Amino acid sequence: MWYYHITDDFMDNSNLQQLIDKYLQGTISVEEKERLLLWYRQQQEEENIWELAPGETEQQVGERMKANIWAQMDNIPVRKRVYWPYAAVAAALLLVSFSILMWNKSTSNEQQVAFSKSEGSANRFILLPDSSRVVLRAGSKLSYPNTFDDATREVSLEGEAYFDIKHRNNQPFIIHTGEIKTTVLGTAFTIKYPTDSKQIEVLVERGKVRVENEKQVFVELVADQKIDLKESQLKAKVEKINTALALSWKRQDMSFDALAFGDIAKNLEKRYGVKLHFINPALENCPVSGKFTGSETIEEVLLNICATRNAIYRKTADGEYEIQGEGCQ
CATH class of the missing domain: 3.55.50.30 (Phage tail protein beta-alpha-beta fold)
Incomplete structure (x- = not known):
């Protein structure tokens, strides 16, 4: 949440604050948007190209860009307070609407591993490189790459996690749990895979997922459905469940x-x-x-x-x- 302080005579006598308000409300015209983005570009001392440093994700370069925006905003004289009602909207203000040329100087896509095992009973929130959200339950492990550059977005899970996946038409999201893989056809669901039991549980809050191994597709699950499946099992029974109750752990x-x-x-x-x-x-x-x-x-x-x-x-x-x-x- 931010309060911005802006004067009327800023940016060629136009009201920058009014343009930002219109931007957030979705009522800004093409001409006004061009003027807003032109102002941002004029604040830069260097060419408007943001490079990905070795090992850096798009999310991290976005944070560098936001820090630059804040530095410019801090120099604006005070006039009035404005409250932004939506989380992270102001933070992402100028990042989603203009073209940025980025390239990665490193060809490596090193594996990132997120644990919640060392944090007692605390769950861990993870924002993946594609902005998908994961709540990793205590005692669990999630492995994922620095960036999702391949034809598919693939991660590996041990334990239990809640996934809220950002949709990409041409880049499916796949979670590997032992010999079983779950392909996202919708958005939000959980997977439970205790490595000691080899029993896999998949629960869908909304959207649709497909559960399969190399030999067969077991089932496609939709909202408020789940399956419990052993890796050696040939068939899986679909159950109707109370999703809110089953997912109470992620609100801990x-x-x-x-x-x-x-x-x-x-x-x-x-x-x-x-x-x-x-x-x-x-x-x-x-x-x-x-x-x-x-x-x-x-x-x-x-x-x-x-x-x-x-x-x-x-x-x-x-x-x-x-x-x-x-x-x-």
Whole structure:
């Protein structure tokens, strides 16, 4: 969540704030969008080309771009407060609408491995290189590449995870669990694969998935359906389930009832693998209440939590989050 401070005479006497408002509301004209993007390009001291450094993902280069945008915005004189009602919309403001030339100087696509085994009972949120979301249950392991450059997006899972997959028409998403693979035909689902039992459970919240091995397709599941399947099994029985109840684990530690902001921050640091810093230490003791599904990004969570305390947050150039606001009485 951000508050922007903007003057009317900025950007050739046009109101930059008004253009941003129109952009977020989807009412901006082609001409106005061109003017907005022209302003951004004019703020750059170098040619508008953003390179992918070795081992860097598109998401990371996006963060570098956002840091540049914040640096430009900080120099704008104060006039009024504007509250952005949607998580991460302002953060992504100019990243989704203009063409950027990027190339990777490294041809390697090194494997990334995300664990939640060392964090006790804490679940772990993962944002994949394609912006798909994963909630990895404690004791689980997810392996995935730096970037999804192949014809398919493939990951490997041990344990249990919730997936909310970003759709790509020509690049299917596949999860490998032992000899079984699950291909995403829809969006949100969970897979449970305890390596000691070789029993695979697939549960679909919405959309559709296909479960198969090298020899056969077992089933295509739709919303509120699940199967339990052994790797040696030839047939699988489809069950109707209560999805909300079955997925209650991903909401663990994401409901707060008058909990101190500082304690919430510690939980969020573990879940999202980030660092949170309070500019005003008095804010840490303020009680905060909130309820989340568990699949929100850290920006979406901070947006809502900060709103309850009339606070703001900002992601710094080194990837930490700074929270600013007054303390409570």
